[in-house]
Amino acid sequence: MKNAIILHGTANTPDGNWFRWLESELKKQGYEVWVPQLPDSEMPNAQKYNQLLLSSGFDYNEKTIMVGHSSGAVAILNLLQELPEQVRIKAAFLVGAFKGPLGKETRSELFPKPFDFAKIKDHCSEFIFIHSDNDPYCPLSDAEFLAEQLGGKLEIKKGQGHFNLETGPQYKRFPYLLELINQETSVK
DSSP: OOEEEEEOOTTOOTTSTTHHHHHHHHHHTTOEEEOOOOTTTTSOOHHHHHHHHHHSOOOOOTTEEEEEETHHHHHHHHHHHHSOTTOOEEEEEEESOOSSOTTOGGGGGGOSSOOOHHHHHHTEEEEEEEEETTOSSSOHHHHHHHHHHHTOEEEEETTOTTSSTTTOGGGGOOHHHHHHHHHHHHHO
């Protein structure tokens, strides 16, 4: 069964930005989709997130795609690092990802230990990073670093900020992301 998980960012909800729109579009394509409310999202915590995501009964398998925005993208990296050894997913789409707490105490619990990139790669076939050249929160250099470490593709969009409603009302939807998902999932 092809399925998808969509993780929102810091101090957001499943109803924010483009998350419900993407859920609806993926369901139209036959995906089973889960968009969980991450606990205490104003203070993202890898351990709390993994506890929810690993105890949910969600079927992580070779047809699974994961989509994360901002700290939700970081949550995906933490989750991949903790999946059972034999589990491998199809693809991770990481929008506005970052590699450290960005000088904010509220982000420190997202990084309880250094990423084990080899272990993360063992659990995912494809990594696609989507980043803007003017993201006000997450440096492009972080996405470049993560893409390099994971052998991922990096899609850089001009002038799109943090791909959220703060950038503009167009981010109630995210057709470009859906296009990338369709390209990657139809290739293999």
